[in-house]
Amino acid sequence: MDHISKALEKAQTDRKSVRNWVNPQGATAAEQVQPVTPVEIDALRPVELDKTHLQEHFVLCDVATDDPVITDVYRLLRTRVLQAMRGRGWHRIGITSAGPKAGKTLNAINLAIAVAREGSYNVVLIDADVRRPSVANTLGLEVEYGMMDYLTGEASLEQVLVRPGNFPNLTIIPGQLDDADRATPEALSSDRVIDLLEAGSRKDVRNLVIVDLPPVLVGDDVLALAPRLDGLVLVVSEGVTDLEQLERAVALLKDFPILGTVLNNSRERSKAVEGYYYHVQPT
DSSP: OOOOOOOOOOOOOOOOOOOOOEEEEEEEOOOOEEEEEEEEOSOOOEEOOHHHHHTTOOOOOOOOSSHHHHHHHHHHHHHHHHHHHHHHHHOOOEESSSSSSHHHHHHHHHHHHHHHHOOOOEEEEEEETSOOOOOOHHHTOOOOHHHHHTTTTTTOOHHHHEEEETTTTEEEEEOOGGGGGGHHHHHHHHHHHHHHHHHOOGGGGEEEEEOOOTTSSOOOOHHHHGOOOOOOOOEEETTTTTTTHHHHHHHHHSSSSSEEEESSSOOOOOOOTTOOOEEEOOO
């Protein structure tokens, strides 16, 4: 895998459905920084993820054993996201939701794996939900250092990076559950994050950065990091996402481009994946 550059371091109350919600468009350019010293991903020791754990947590694991319906869903999402990003020249996207428990982290992980499998990009998955990071737990990873250790300078990028042996084109920057007390919006808008995003999305090595963001309405973290991303994908869960909260989240994100939405737990069967209650709705 090519190197990435080292950084400077529905509604429950009113019964309305979110299915017909349409998101707004926006535009914000990410600031540019100069590339710095590279880290060789191939030099990192691969970590094998436990396939049983991945399957129990609905994470894509092995093409030969994955549920083909779930695989098809994420292939569809991958194709639509990549087509849209290529058309815009984008290399950095964030996955978020209005509130918690919408399934944003699982979608960020499975999208990253699906893109890595496709083989056209080296994918960097960043857990930037620093108040409640869950990428490592979902993947069954035990990590010594996390995202906040890097942001505060307590760990180098090499110490934070995880290279899953199961997915050769994927690199992960996980978080740690004890990061909550140290997490601030200022940390997510620091030069270290800017450099990291710029390095991870270097166009000359076909890199793509997928960032698992916090929910929009939980603190100011998304608003701190969104200007550094090319666009956002908004995850909505029917029966969990409250329409009023969703509208508030959209209002807060009005200045940022939203690439599309993913609707989880839809009561409407998706025509693309007949028989499975999962609906992908890009815009």
